[in-house]
Amino acid sequence: xxxxxxxxxxxxxxxxxxxxxxxxxxxxxxxxxxxxxxxxxxxxxxxxxxxxxxxxxxxxxxxxxxxxxxxxxxxxxxxxxxxxxxxxxxxxxxxxxxxxxxxxxxxxxxxxxxxxxxxxxxxxxxxxxxxxxxxxxxxxxxxxxxxxxxxxxxxxxxxxxxxxxxxxxxxxxxxxxxxxxxxxxxxxxxxxxxxxxxxxxxxxxxxxxxxxxxxxxxxxxxxxxxxxxxxxxxxxxxxxxxxxxxxxxxxxxxxxxxxxxxxxxxxxxxxxxxxxxxxxxxxxxxxxxxxxxxxxxxxxxxxxxxxxxxxxxxxxxxxxxxxxxxxxxxxxxxxxxxxxxxxxxxxxxxxxxxxxxxxxxxxxxxxxxxxxxxxxxxxxxxxxxxxxxxxxxxxxxxxxxxxxxxxxxxx
Amino acid sequence: xxxxxxxxxxxxxxxxxxxxxxxxxxxxxxxxxxxxxxxxxxxxxxxxxxxxxxxxxxxxxxxxxxxxxxxxxxxxxxxxxxxxxxxxxxxxxxxxxxxxxxxxxxxxxxxxxxxxxxxxxxxxxxxxxxxxxxxxxxxxxxxxxxxxxxxxxxxxxxxxxxxxxxxxxxxxxxxxxxxxxxxxxxxxxxxxxxxxxxxxxxxxxxxxxxxxxxxxxxxxxxxxxxxxxxxxxxxxxxxxxxxxxxxxxxxxxxxxxxxxxxxxxxxxxxxxxxxxxxxxxxxxxxxxxxxxxxxxxxxxxxxxxxxxxxxxxxxxxxxxxxxxxxxxxxxxxxxxxxxxxxxxxxxxxxxxxxxxxxxxxxxxxxxxxxxxxxxxxxxxxxxxxxxxxxxxxxxxxxxxxxxxxxxxxxx
Numbered sequence: 001x002x003x004x005x006x007x008x009x010x011x012x013x014x015x016x017x018x019x020x021x022x023x024x025x026x027x028x029x030x031x032x033x034x035x036x037x038x039x040x041x042x043x044x045x046x047x048x049x050x051x052x053x054x055x056x057x058x059x060x061x062x063x064x065x066x067x068x069x070x071x072x073x074x075x076x077x078x079x080x081x082x083x084x085x086x087x088x089x090x091x092x093x094x095x096x097x098x099x100x101x102x103x104x105x106x107x108x109x110x111x112x113x114x115x116x117x118x119x120x121x122x123x124x125x126x127x128x129x130x131x132x133x134x135x136x137x138x139x140x141x142x143x144x145x146x147x148x149x150x151x152x153x154x155x156x157x158x159x160x161x162x163x164x165x166x167x168x169x170x171x172x173x174x175x176x177x178x179x180x181x182x183x184x185x186x187x188x189x190x191x192x193x194x195x196x197x198x199x200x201x202x203x204x205x206x207x208x209x210x211x212x213x214x215x216x217x218x219x220x221x222x223x224x225x226x227x228x229x230x231x232x233x234x235x236x237x238x239x240x241x242x243x244x245x246x247x248x249x250x251x252x253x254x255x256x257x258x259x260x261x262x263x264x265x266x267x268x269x270x271x272x273x274x275x276x277x278x279x280x281x282x283x284x285x286x287x288x289x290x291x292x293x294x295x296x297x298x299x300x301x302x303x304x305x306x307x308x309x310x311x312x313x314x315x316x317x318x319x320x321x322x323x324x325x326x327x328x329x330x331x332x333x334x335x336x337x338x339x340x341x342x343x344x345x346x347x348x349x350x351x352x353x354x355x356x357x358x359x360x361x362x363x364x365x366x367x368x369x370x371x372x373x374x375x376x377x378x379x380x381x382x383x384x385x386x387x388x389x390x391x392x393x394x395x396x397x398x399x400x401x402x403x404x405x406x407x408x409x410x411x
Numbered sequence: 412x413x414x415x416x417x418x419x420x421x422x423x424x425x426x427x428x429x430x431x432x433x434x435x436x437x438x439x440x441x442x443x444x445x446x447x448x449x450x451x452x453x454x455x456x457x458x459x460x461x462x463x464x465x466x467x468x469x470x471x472x473x474x475x476x477x478x479x480x481x482x483x484x485x486x487x488x489x490x491x492x493x494x495x496x497x498x499x500x501x502x503x504x505x506x507x508x509x510x511x512x513x514x515x516x517x518x519x520x521x522x523x524x525x526x527x528x529x530x531x532x533x534x535x536x537x538x539x540x541x542x543x544x545x546x547x548x549x550x551x552x553x554x555x556x557x558x559x560x561x562x563x564x565x566x567x568x569x570x571x572x573x574x575x576x577x578x579x580x581x582x583x584x585x586x587x588x589x590x591x592x593x594x595x596x597x598x599x600x601x602x603x604x605x606x607x608x609x610x611x612x613x614x615x616x617x618x619x620x621x622x623x624x625x626x627x628x629x630x631x632x633x634x635x636x637x638x639x640x641x642x643x644x645x646x647x648x649x650x651x652x653x654x655x656x657x658x659x660x661x662x663x664x665x666x667x668x669x670x671x672x673x674x675x676x677x678x679x680x681x682x683x684x685x686x687x688x689x690x691x692x693x694x695x696x697x698x699x700x701x702x703x704x705x706x707x708x709x710x711x712x713x714x715x716x717x718x719x720x721x722x723x724x725x726x727x728x729x730x731x732x733x734x735x736x737x738x739x740x741x742x743x744x745x746x747x748x749x750x751x752x753x754x755x756x757x758x759x760x761x762x763x764x765x766x767x768x769x770x771x772x773x774x775x776x777x778x779x780x781x782x783x784x785x786x787x788x789x790x791x792x793x794x795x796x797x798x799x800x801x802x803x804x805x806x807x808x809x810x811x812x813x814x815x816x817x818x819x820x821x822x
Contacts, residue, residue, distance in 0.1 A: 191639065192636055192639045193636060193638075193639025193640055193641075194635075194639075194640060194641075194644055195639075195641065198644070210638060212638065214684055214685075224605075224789060225603055225604060225765065225766060225789070225791055225792065226671065226673035226675060226696040226698070226765075227603075227604075227621060227623065227671065227696075227698050227764075227765030227766045227767075228602060228603045228604025228605075228606075228764075228765035228766050228789065228791070229604055229605060229671070229765070229789060230604075230605075230606065230668060230671070231660075231663045231664065231668070231670075231671055231672075233605055233609070233789070236660075236673075236674075238656065238674050238675070238677060239656060239657070239660055239674070241653075241677075242652075242653040242654075242656035242657050242674070242677075243653075243657060245649065245650060245653035246650070246653050246654060246657055249642075249647075249650055252642045253642065257641060257642070259642075260637065260638065260640070260641070260642055261642075262637035262647075262685065262686075262687055263647075263649050263650070263653070263688075264637060264649070264679070264681075264682065264683050264684045264685060264686050264687065264688060265679065265682045265683065265684060266649060266652075266653075266677050266678075266679050266682075267677075267678075267682075268675070268676065268677050271675065271676045271677075271678075272675050272676065273625055273673075273675045273676060273694040273696055273732065274625075274673065274675060274696050275673075275675050275792075276673055276675065277674075277675060283684040285637040285638075285684055285685050287637070287638050321684065353638075353639075354636065354637075354638030354639035354640070355636060355638045355639050356638075378635060378636070378639065378640060378644070380636055380639070381636070381686075
């Protein structure tokens with residue numbers, strides 16, 4: 001009997017074939033959740049699962065999983081991610097995790113391996129949140145963090161209702177949420193950031209997911225003539241917004257890594273060269289792995305915003321657009337990922353994930369971990385997203401090692 | 412023989428009748444330059460000029476002036492402003508100056524006054540620049556600061572060509588630019604700022620017009636994921652823009668009045684909560700009555716912008732959108748305005764104009780001055796623009812006194 005091994009060519013070929021579904025003219029893909037393209041991608045996944053003899057299930061939010069039986073019954077070790085994309089997505093975000101699950105199932109078959117625990121491959125609905133908010137929806141419903149009926153009623157950016165679209169594309173299953181807690185959950189994903197590439201490290205052992213806080217600030221001042229209004233009589237909403245943006249950067253600097261702060265959106269009205277802005281709307285994205293530090297950053301920002309507004313004679317309101325606590329992955333499982341990489345002579349570093357992933361929905365309920373591989377130039381959510389083939393395969397090999405360990409005694 | 416005097420009711424009535432042309436449903440007017448509404452307003456003005464026996468001339472850029480003969484020939488004392496408006500304009504901006512010219516002519520007639528010098532009332536084409544850029548176009552061509560054929564070729568925000576529109580509305584005259592330099596030029600205008608009202612002063616003796624510098628900064632950085640990109644690896648175009656905005660305010664504070672600085676427009680791309688801005692575009696409007704101080708402000712701002720960009724690993728380009736040197740009005744004439752107000756027991760203060768006006772085009776060529784009356788709440792370019800009737804009349808009376816003095820010995 002030979003040990004199961006990753007067939008890199010087969011893995012890359014499946015990624016390529018799925019990347020042809022919803023392919024964009026200049027590269028990359030558009031498979032927004034529950035569109036015709038998403039359906040075609042799902043259909044291909046289900047065909048592949050059945051070819052591998054997996055028993056396919058579809059739940060009420062459209063999550064798909066296929067189970068390879070173990071010697072014993074009981075919860076499976078699950079490998080999963082998503083196959084939906086943003087509007088201008090790359091080939092690997094999500095797809096890598098699901099295709100690696102298929103490849104592990106194929107590798108087990110090739111080696112004639114029977115495992116103690118069952119093994120499952122899963123693809124979760126609407127991880128991206130690009131058509132329907134919130135993101136990580138399927139895994140959130142699957143693990144009970146989000147309410148099924150509320151999610152089915154979600155209206156997309158195109159006016160479509162999520163439940164209708166699920167039925168339309170034939171993926172409204174009947175399995176209830178919270179019906180499956182795996183024995184363990186693992187997800188291989190591209191880093192979507194520049195750290196591994198910059199450090200020349202090939203494997204990230206992901207320790208958890210940063211907590212995320214999105215706040216929208218709306219500043220109300222007074223529109224005035226830029227020439228005739230003395231500075232002392234101004235109520236410049238745009239200036240308050242600029243000071244908040246500078247403060248957000250100062251918070252990130254003062255707190256130090258892993259604290260990050262981003263002002264992605266600023267809009268001023270009326271937006272004319274010679275008119276003092278009457279209103280400004282802006283967003284601040286704060287992230288930290290430590291919830292207490294994140295709360296401190298949020299408090300400092302809100303306090304500063306109120307102070308800047310008061311100094312300018314403006315009003316400011318703060319609205320939370322999103323708030324996720326940090327997630328810590330299973331320390332033992334993170335160690336296993338790190339050790340598996342070392343045993344394969346791969347450079348490895350422990351790191352938090354800056355982005356959200358399906359795995360974080362499993363972390364409260366079962367041992368969970370993630371493996372990262374480098375993103376060239378740190379690019380993601382971009383048609384030029386790229387990971388070198390040897391890194392994709394290395395990540396799959398590390399995942400295979402951890403999964404085999406978890407699946408237990410083989411014969 | 413009685414002395415000429417302003418008939419407030421007649422003046423206000425003309426303002427009201429002109430305000431009915433292009434009236435907006437909620438108040439205010441829209442008489443964008445060379446539209447049908449502007450034509451109707453011009454027609455009304457020409458009718459009134461002819462009713463007063465003025466000799467009407469129209470030049471090649473559509474400026475209209477009517478002359479009341481003097482005992483002697485030679486250049487007239489001219490009172491003028493404009494009758495075009497911004498899209499949501501008030502009743503007084505521009506109109507007050509032209510209607511006061513008509514009222515002075517009527518007052519001279521009523522009193523049976525013959526003046527030594529001729530008297531002229533003028534309305535200049537496209538002072539606002541709201542449909543065709545640049546602003547102060549008619550007076551600029553009239554006094555030789557702007558090129559006629561270039562201005563005739565201007566394309567408006569609606570795609571119309573200025574020369575075509577002039578012909579269409581019947582105001583393409585044949586008098587060449589630079590054919591008339593008045594003996595003196597005077598303009599009564601609403602302040603468009605809050606200073607007179609705040610100080611409880613009814614008359615502004617305008618000493619000149621602030622120099623204006625408009626700069627557009629375009630910052631190029633790198634779009635990156637807000638969660639996965641460490642702060643040290645960012646090239647955040649939005650942060651650079653925010654720092655420039657804060658610096659603009661600091662310049663105004665450090666320089667002190669009359670330096671003003673305004674960031675009226677900021678746009679970031681792609682403008683998403685969780686994406687570091689790749690590009691930012693912003694404008695900075697700097698004004699000062701002292702050209703050397705204005706140049707120093709411009710230099711400090713550009714130097715700071717370059718430094719902020721370099722610190723963030725971004726590129727920045729600065730483009731001048733407009734640059735007018737400060738204009739100083741005739742000191743003797745400014746004194747006369749101030750004295751006339753005092754003699755009428757009106758509170759008066761000397762002040763620069765923060766906004767541009769037709770008068771500044773005359774200042775290099777003939778003795779020129781302006782009179783300001785208070786704007787309630789400092790509002791202008793706004794349908795709620797308002798000046799109290801007694802202030803409108805007081806301004807007209809001060810202007811009349813100065814004009815009579817300039818027109819010379821009467822009989």
